[in-house]
Amino acid sequence: MADLVLYETADRVAVITVNDPDRRNAVTEAMSEQLHDSVRRAEGDPQVHAVVVTGAGKAFCAGADLSALGAAAKEGLERIYAGFMAVGRCALPTIAAVNGAAVGAGMNLALTADIRIAGPHAMFDPRFQKLGIHPGGGATWMLQRAVGPQVARAALLFGMRFDAQTAVRHGLALEVADDPLAAALALAAGPAAAPREVVLATKASMRATAIPGFSDIDHHEAAKNVELEPQAASIESPEFRARLAAAQRR
Secondary structure, three states, rough: OOOOEEEEOOEEEEEEEOHHHHHHOOOOOHHHHHHHHHHHHHHOOOOOEEEEEEEEOOOOOOEHHHHHOOOOHHHHHHHHHHHHHHHOOOOEEEEEEEEEEEEEEHHHHHHHOOEEEOOOOOEEOOOHHHHOOOOOOOHHHHHHHHOOOOHHHHHHHHHHEEEEHHHHOOOOOEEOOOOOHHHHHHHHHHHHOOHHHHHHHHHHHHHHHHHHOOOHHHHHHHHHHHHHHHHHHOOOOOOHHHHHHHHOOO
16 A cells, blocks of 8 residues: 555654645545554654654645545545544544644544644645535534634634635634644654653643543544434435536546
């Protein structure tokens, strides 16, 4: 299987790169599986204290591969989700170095990280409604958590996109950096220098205290499950099939 995800470590930080630049790192089931496995690899390595996720080439991630999405039923959607859900569940601190467009499922991948650093050409674009499909993978919950209900509704219902500066203004990204990967690695030096057990425990506590009595992992899982049925139904609709066919002709 091709290396659709690259994995390397240095200075107690794992860098995970989605790696299909000719296709703008569009997510397939194979890429999702490799991303999932890379996150688990980082969690299982006692020498890794933090994880940075980025994209090869000019894009961060152009979303789910439309052909794979068009063929997906519920089980297929779950397999497409698996990679970014693994980032969302990761016990280690996670940073998304968003070097370019993060579209649909690619925006989900960025949203699952604890922190997002935007490059000058970053673009966060939900795109779901434009494609004629319901949001999936917990997007409705993650976006509201990141930017609040009004801005999330502007994005998911009215098509608002976020360039790098707009993303920072609304709290979707922490900062804009000319080299987002370098900035992410500089930020990751904090947990890299701390005792791993303290890092893990601190993240676990923050998950548990965001809404006392619940873990944010549970909320993400619940949101994904709420969205699964309507997203699957929208993928089977004639409207999406027509838009998919038009996109494939282009």
